[in-house]
Amino acid sequence: MTDLEITDEYVHVGSAYPTSSYDGGYFRHYDCPYFVNRCPHCGGRLGFEQADPANGVIPGFTSIEGMYYCLWCDMDFSCISGAEHGNTGYFLTPYIPRK
Numbered sequence: 001m002t003d004l005e006i007t008d009e010y011v012h013v014g015s016a017y018p019t020s021s022y023d024g025g026y027f028r029h030y031d032c033p034y035f036v037n038r039c040p041h042c043g044g045r046l047g048f049e050q051a052d053p054a055n056g057v058i059p060g061f062t063s064i065e066g067m068y069y070c071l072w073c074d075m076d077f078s079c080i081s082g083a084e085h086g087n088t089g090y091f092l093t094p095y096i097p098r099k
């Protein structure tokens with residue numbers, strides 16, 4: 001995980017090791033998309049977690065994936081596609097960064 005940004009408006013990570021089943025392959029992805037910092041389920045704020053040994057274990061992160069999760073309802077979302085990991089059909093909202 002590099003270049004993690006979490007602002008009031010959006011979440012973004014420069015690269016991450018996401019899960020294969022939801023995120024298009026278990027390898028490092030670069031230029032991950034921006035998403036609006038709002039849970040599509042409950043409207044809560046998002047956090048990011050990852051603890052892949054290849055990236056170094058980050059204290060406080062419990063997942064070997066790179067993913068966003070809701071601080072309120074704890075739903076997990078892909079950092080590549082924005083898909084919710086439990087097949088609920090929720091997706092994070094794409095965010096278009098202002099230049």
Ligand SMILES: [Zn+2]
Pocket residue numbers: 039040041042043044070071072073074075
């Ligand atoms: Zn939520």
